[in-house]
Amino acid sequence: MSSGRARTFLDPTEDTGAALLARGLEGPVVMLDLLRIREVAGYGAHPALAPASPISGRAAYDRYIEHTLPFLRESGGDLVYPSAPAGSPREPF
Numbered sequence: 464m465s466s467g468r469a470r471t472f473l474d475p476t477e478d479t480g481a482a483l484l485a486r487g488l489e490g491p492v493v494m495l496d497l498l499r500i501r502e503v504a505g506y507g508a509h510p511a512l513a514p515a516s517p518i519s520g521r522a523a524y525d526r527y528i529e530h531t532l533p534f535l536r537e538s539g540g541d542l543v544y545p546s547a548p549a550g551s552p553r554e555p556f
Contacts, residue, residue, distance in 0.1 A: 493543060500524060 504523035506513035518526075532542060 495544070498524065 501520035503517050504513075504520045514526075528542065528545075535541065
């Protein structure tokens with residue numbers, strides 16, 4: 464990549480969501496999250512969510528999925544491609 468800081472995330476807003484819906488696209492939507500899992504989860508941006516003891520990034524992601532998945536399924540969505548660390552088998556959620 465060229466010099467300078469690369470943008471490594473998308474920042475969706477209410478306006479960009481409305482613009483996507485306004486396109487009138489039909490059919491299923493698949494969202495792909497490319498994640499970099501930390502060895503120890505960081506809660507600096509949201510300290511109120513931090514567990515009492517430090518946990519791994521994988522454990523934090525699992526907590527997020529366990530909390531979010533019921534809402535996703537209730538809205539008609541599902542987890543299609545669950546992630547697993549390279550070289551380790553993973554049970555589906």
